Amino acid sequence: MRVVMVGPPGAGKGTQAKLLRERFGAAHVSTGDILREAQRAGTPLGMEVRRYLDEGRLVPDDVVTNIVGERIAAPDCRAGYILDGFPRTLVQAQSLDQIMAARSEHLDGAVFIVVPQEELVRRLSGRRVCRGCGAMYHVIFDPPAFPGVCGRCNGELYQREDDREETIRRRLEVYASETGPVVEHYRSVGLLREADGLGTREEVFGRIAAGVQ
Ligand code: AP5
Numbered sequence: 001m002r003v004v005m006v007g008p009p010g011a012g013k014g015t016q017a018k019l020l021r022e023r024f025g026a027a028h029v030s031t032g033d034i035l036r037e038a039q040r041a042g043t044p045l046g047m048e049v050r051r052y053l054d055e056g057r058l059v060p061d062d063v064v065t066n067i068v069g070e071r072i073a074a075p076d077c078r079a080g081y082i083l084d085g086f087p088r089t090l091v092q093a094q095s096l097d098q099i100m101a102a103r104s105e106h107l108d109g110a111v112f113i114v115v116p117q118e119e120l121v122r123r124l125s126g127r128r129v130c131r132g133c134g135a136m137y138h139v140i141f142d143p144p145a146f147p148g149v150c151g152r153c154n155g156e157l158y159q160r161e162d163d164r165e166e167t168i169r170r171r172l173e174v175y176a177s178e179t180g181p182v183v184e185h186y187r188s189v190g191l192l193r194e195a196d197g198l199g200t201r202e203e204v205f206g207r208i209a210a211g212v213q
Helices: 013-024 030-043 044-055 063-070 090-102 117-126 165-188 200-213
Strands: 002-008 027-030 081-084 111-113 127-132 135-139 192-196
Touching: 002 013, 002 165, 013 027, 013 081, 013 111, 013 200, 027 030, 030 044, 030 063, 030 081, 044 063, 044 165, 063 090, 090 135, 090 165, 111 165, 117 127, 117 165, 165 192, 192 200
Parallel strands: 002 081, 002 111, 027 081, 111 192
Antiparallel strands: 127 135
16 A cells, blocks of 8 residues: 545544554654654754744755655565655655656555644644654543543653644645645546545544545
8 A cells, every 4th residue: 555645734644644554554654753753853854854843834845855765665665655744745746756656656545634624723732742652642532541641651741842823823824835736636636535534533544444445
């Protein structure tokens, strides 16, 4: 399986990509996770991208494209991969086509998760993430048993810097202007697999899995 996950911030791309990984055994490649990890580790890449992430702006195309090109060449991607958060611009989509063609690979589909804007803001402003294992919670819809503590690994829960209300609005604007055309691109080539993102995670997963099999 080789698919890309597209959709606005908070649509559930990461949540559903993890479920697809479990079901189909493909590697989960999240550009957001890779960039945040570089930022946390203080690598040169992390220093370079810090202000883009914190301000909710897109990291330059060449930086993320190089990351993805290297990542999908790794052994765990041989059996397939789920790209979460890439491509986000038309230039990135074209670069992905070239990278895959050079590897004699083709895309099976672009999963597009549709969620209304008010729900996106609600999900993102209440999201908390575990520093230890990356598990996700929501302060109202999916709270941890003990506030601030991960129920899986006892790690500390934190709020992403870009999940503050003003930055969420900026990310949604950037999504509409930069990533909207990517959705239309995949629609025009017949690869778009649109799924209603409302309902429980399992309900949403059922719709997505039915569309990519
Ligand atoms: P990235 O990490 O990719 O963020 P995003 O696209 O804004 O997506 P999110 O992670 O916020 O949301 P999601 O759709 O994965 O939803 P999730 O499953 O977490 O990118 C961050 C930044 O990195 C960008 O702003 C940019 O700066 C940079 N970047 C990354 N890729 C780039 C690229 N290609 N080019 C340039 N720059 C790039 O779910 C959200 C919340 O909802 C969670 O709390 C979850 O528990 C909850 N939830 C999920 N499903 C449900 C459900 N069915 N019902 C109720 N709650 C749910």
